[in-house]
Each structure stands twice: as structure tokens, then as C-alpha cells.
Amino acid sequence: MGRKLLLEKANIPGIRTYDVYRANGGYTALEKAFKMAPADIVEEVKKSGLRGRGGAGFPTGMKWSFLARPEGVPRYLVCNADESEPGTFKDRYLMEFLPHLFVEGLVISSFALGANTTYIYIRGEYAWIVDILETAIAEAKAAGWLGKNILGSGFDCEIYVQRGAGAYICGEETALLESLEGKRGNPRIKPPFPAIKGLWDCPTVVNNVETLAAVVPIIEIGGEEYARIGMGRSTGTKLISACGNINKPGIYEIDMTISVEEFIYSEEFCGGIPNGKRLKACIPGGSSVPILPANLLLTTAKGEKRMMTYESLADGGFATGSMMGSGGFIVLDEDQCVVRHTLTLARFYRHESCGQCSPCREGTGWMEKILNNIEYGKGKMSDIDLLWDIQAKIEGNTICPLGDAAAWPVAAAIRHFRDEFEWHVLNPDEAQKANFGLRHYADPIHVATA
Amino acid sequence: MARYPDGKQKSALIPVLHIAQEENAGWLSAEAMDYVAELLSLKPIEVYEVATFYSMYNLKPVGKYLFEVCQTGPCMLNGSDDIIAYIKEKLNIGVGETTADGLFTLKTVECLGACGYAPMMQLGKFYKEHLTREKVDALIAECRTVAAANN
Ligand SMILES: Cc1cc2nc3c(=O)[nH]c(=O)nc-3n(C[C@H](O)[C@H](O)[C@H](O)COP(=O)(O)O)c2cc1C
Ligand code: SF4
Ligand code: FES
Numbered sequence: 001m002g003r004k005l006l007l008e009k010a011n012i013p014g015i016r017t018y019d020v021y022r023a024n025g026g027y028t029a030l031e032k033a034f035k036m037a038p039a040d041i042v043e044e045v046k047k048s049g050l051r052g053r054g055g056a057g058f059p060t061g062m063k064w065s066f067l068a069r070p071e072g073v074p075r076y077l078v079c080n081a082d083e084s085e086p087g088t089f090k091d092r093y094l095m096e097f098l099p100h101l102f103v104e105g106l107v108i109s110s111f112a113l114g115a116n117t118t119y120i121y122i123r124g125e126y127a128w129i130v131d132i133l134e135t136a137i138a139e140a141k142a143a144g145w146l147g148k149n150i151l152g153s154g155f156d157c158e159i160y161v162q163r164g165a166g167a168y169i170c171g172e173e174t175a176l177l178e179s180l181e182g183k184r185g186n187p188r189i190k191p192p193f194p195a196i197k198g199l200w201d202c203p204t205v206v207n208n209v210e211t212l213a214a215v216v217p218i219i220e221i222g223g224e225e226y227a228r229i230g231m232g233r234s235t236g237t238k239l240i241s242a243c244g245n246i247n248k249p250g251i252y253e254i255d256m257t258i259s260v261e262e263f264i265y266s267e268e269f270c271g272g273i274p275n276g277k278r279l280k281a282c283i284p285g286g287s288s289v290p291i292l293p294a295n296l297l298l299t300t301a302k303g304e305k306r307m308m309t310y311e312s313l314a315d316g317g318f319a320t321g322s323m324m325g326s327g328g329f330i331v332l333d334e335d336q337c338v339v340r341h342t343l344t345l346a347r348f349y350r351h352e353s354c355g356q357c358s359p360c361r362e363g364t365g366w367m368e369k370i371l372n373n374i375e376y377g378k379g380k381m382s383d384i385d386l387l388w389d390i391q392a393k394i395e396g397n398t399i400c401p402l403g404d405a406a407a408w409p410v411a412a413a414i415r416h417f418r419d420e421f422e423w424h425v426l427n428p429d430e431a432q433k434a435n436f437g438l439r440h441y442a443d444p445i446h447v448a449t450a
Numbered sequence: 451m452a453r454y455p456d457g458k459q460k461s462a463l464i465p466v467l468h469i470a471q472e473e474n475a476g477w478l479s480a481e482a483m484d485y486v487a488e489l490l491s492l493k494p495i496e497v498y499e500v501a502t503f504y505s506m507y508n509l510k511p512v513g514k515y516l517f518e519v520c521q522t523g524p525c526m527l528n529g530s531d532d533i534i535a536y537i538k539e540k541l542n543i544g545v546g547e548t549t550a551d552g553l554f555t556l557k558t559v560e561c562l563g564a565c566g567y568a569p570m571m572q573l574g575k576f577y578k579e580h581l582t583r584e585k586v587d588a589l590i591a592e593c594r595t596v597a598a599a600n601n
Contacts (some may be wrong), residue, residue: 086522086561124506125562127575160453165464165504182460184503200458241566243524249566287523330524344523348560
């Protein structure tokens, strides 16, 4: 059993309520933090090696130390709870079942950054979670962990929950800030970065829910101890939301020392693939990261076991690797169609493009249309090359990374499953009734025995 | 409003539009949006711009019960296509349409953050997860019963 830092107490009945959380050691990290200097908290987070859990994996301590601190200007902490990357549903779990862990992390982080006002920007669809958070905030405030002069420190802090209204792009940090200001979620051109000019032009830190919750165990056990968990630069624990064709979909906390194979097949985690089917492919870090065929998923191109770490998942670059991303782990069994799956993602990105840059606005629509043709038996062989060209023209040519996020899944699908696309084009009638299955593997597919 | 600094009342726009939609039978009419503009001292165009950007705002009337079924990859892998087809057949409407009795509207949406509990839909404030044909039958029956009792 790996070490659990975030979900250790998740199964205690009533842990959602203040009294039970407190009785089980809740808010002791906050007490400890308020005896420290804010700069020392930032230092602990730096030592922990914690990397942002929202997808980009940027070191949190470093981000915090970039925050501008001009005199007389308020600073803000904004928690990104927009969670809309397909395959990702871990922040929801934390907020729904461990709201006080999250609030405790928010208060400690606000104190470390000197932010007297902190906003949680939550996707609008998580409407019932807003109530859970507001209850937790009110309970924390009544108990003196929030509000004016917390624990006699002279530090004031208020936390507000702001609902979005259905827009994946508002997960991008500058679009999120626009939305929080009451506007359309159009990403801003960077620089300036939010750390200098963020919410209402004030210095702002934007962090993911899981990132801020992880600050609690970091303070509890110390940054160094946290950094000892995991492998290499993948320190601490990571929440993985596992879905698709697996026996036990759900949220798992891993300590970043296990292999991908163990994660999929062991009873402790996904429990293997239903109905004795074989593994075809997997998108290991949310819809934006490259899809990998089973053989490259379980073993790197160098022939090493692929591990559930930032480094190992990315091993081989985009040619033969993928990314940890947001930890949205999507498994496809042998009966799934990669073309169809890619089409749903292309439709998603077309729908979610804010429309500011033409490569993204036009390119996502075009890719969806071509994929739709291929899937429904109206594709041409040249369409496959055309798709490749379009994705290549989007990548790197847009204001925000949504363009890349739309391009990568299409690129990886063609790179690794080109014969499945060709089969659709060559056998349009058959493709409406049957599935390509695992035919494209020249070598017998790796069947795990775990 | 106290949650925003002075002069930043525009930030209340998205939350206020949610309330306006709830109060206006689930959709935002031009009158509802104009009212919100006045309330927050904004130009109507600032409100329209926002209302048209976000997919949770309905700019056309919807049925009493809005079935918002997720159709993105992870849900598709677990049979969302079949659930959508079944609802269409059962209610005899297409996506984006409302039943003649004004009770149900079917909308397809993109990933709602419930991928591990697929297939799923949003119904009002809550999620209905692990959908099957039987669960859809039960939901429709329940909505009809509640609606009949309220009439
Ligand atoms: C299109 C797009 C969508 C994103 N969606 C989210 C999201 O839903 N949640 C999130 O935490 N980060 C999301 N991000 C990443 C944020 O821009 C930002 O990097 C993150 O919130 C920083 O927090 P972290 O350092 O704690 O990970 C998204 C980025 C892009 C480009
Ligand atoms: S890349 Fe797409 S989503 Fe990002 S700013 Fe440009 S058009 Fe908008
Ligand atoms: S794909 Fe349907 S909830 Fe995520």
C-alpha cells in the first residue's frame, strides 16, 4: 500500500463536517503554519518539490515566490476548481468529500501569500458542491480559522466561492480571471503573468484544488519528508481519476512509485479491464495529452517499465510518450474505436475554443468535420494527411494552450493508429458495423498477468 | 456584492445570470438580460456578450426538465451514445428539442467531470450517474409524477 496524504481520512464517517474533521487532527497544520513566518511556508512548499496538479506541473513554491508584492496593492489567491478536462474528476472528489482539508489548505496558502481575499472559481455545473464548500467555509469561520485576525496573528482572510457557467476555457488561468471579472472567458496574452498583473490587475496566484490541498500534508510532515515520497522530480502523492473501460473507475491517490501496469491491473487500483477484454490504448493525463497504444503505455520505447510519474509518462517525448497532465486516466479496451474517440475530443475542443485566434477557431472546426467524415464512412485517404497538417498548423500558433491541447490528441491518434484511420477510409461500410479492434498490432499485444 | 472590491460589481454578472435563469423558467430572455444589466449598472451588450459565451445559459425556452447528457470520450466509452439514442426514442424528440407537453428538453453537453460514473447527465442542480435504460425510464416516470402532482 502506498502512502496516502490527501485521502487518508476520506473514509471516516462524517469527515465532511467540521467536528469530525477537527477531531481527526484537522486544522492542526493551520495552527502550525500560523506559528511560522509566511516566507518559511513558501520555503517548505519549495522544499517539498510540489508541482501544480492542474495539468502543467509547474513547481508551486517557485510560482509563489514570483508573486509581486508592491506596497498598498492587494494580492489575491484564486483557486482553479474549473475541472473540465475530459477524464478529470479528482478536484470534485476533494471538494465534495474533504471540504475542510481544502479550506485548511486555502487558508494556509492565503497566509503564506499574504492574500486577504481568496476566490474559489468552480465550474458552474458543480452546483451542489458550492453548498458544501459554503457550509465548510462558514463552519471554519465560526471556529476562528477564517475571518478577522486569525489565531491572533493580525492576518485577515475571507474565502468566496464563484460559480462559472460552462466553459472549459475558463480553466486556463487568464481566461479564469477574465470570467471572475464578469467577462467572456477569453485568455489574455502573457506576459504579463498573473503573478504581476492578475485579478483586477493585482498580483495573483492561480492554483489547482489538489495543489492547495497538498499544502496541508506538506506543512504537517514538512517539505523534506514530502519530497522523500515518490521518484525523481515526481514528489509526494498524486490523485488519479481513472475512467473508461476498467473494473473500478474512481479516484486513487498514488505515491508515484508504481508502474502503469500495476495501476491498471492491480486490485488496489483499477482492477483490470471488464469482461476479460484486452487493453487497447490509454490517455493517461486527461484528454489533452497524447493517447498511447497498449505496448507503449506499459513499456517505454527504451524497453523500461513505464511508471506513474511525471518523467516516466513523458519518456520518449510525443513520439513514443505522453504526459501526467491533470491525472485523468482514460482506458480503452479492445472493442473501442480510436477514430470515434478522437472525434468526440475534436468536437469537445471545437465547442470549447473561445474563438480569439483563427488557427484554433477554424482548425478545431475543420478537424471535427474531417474526423466526422472518416468515422461515418465519407473519408478520403488524403483526409488523414490533411488532418495531420491542420493539427501541425494549430500547435504553437495560438494565444493559449487550448490550441495545442486540441492538436495533440489528433496528432497522437494518427501517429499511433494510422492504420485504423486508413481502414475506416478503405472499408466505409464495414466500419459502420464492426470495429478495428487490435488488428493493427504487428506484435502480439502485451497481456498483463498481474 | 460585498465579496468584490468597490467598483467591481461586474464580477457578479455570472452568478446573477444563474439566478435570473432559475427565476425565468430555465432560460434567459432578452427582458431577463436587460433586467440584469440594469441591476448591475452594465450596458445590455455586456450582459449579452457573457450570456452567449457560456454554455449553461439557455437562450431559448426549455422544458421543465432539462436532460443534459454528456457525450464526450470517457462517457462514450461507457455507452452514452446508446443512452442519448434511447432518450430520443423514448421522448420522441431530437437533441435540442422539447416535448410537446413542455416537460422535457434533451441537450447534449461536453464532459461534466463525472467520467468515472458514466454514462451520466445533469438534471437540475444534481448529476444522475451510471445511467442505464431502466434508470432513464425511472427518471422520466418520476419527473412526470412530480409534474402532475404540482399541477
Ligand atoms: C484550456 C486549459 C484548461 C485548463 N483547465 C484547468 C482546470 O480545469 N483546472 C486547473 O486546475 N487547471 C487548468 N488549466 C491549467 C491552468 O491554466 C493553470 O496552469 C493551473 O490552474 C495552475 O495551477 P497549478 O499550478 O496548481 O496546477 C487549464 C489550462 C488550459 C490551457
Ligand atoms: S487558442 Fe483557442 S481557446 Fe486559446 S485563446 Fe486562441 S482561440 Fe481561444
Ligand atoms: S466524459 Fe462525460 S463526464 Fe467526463
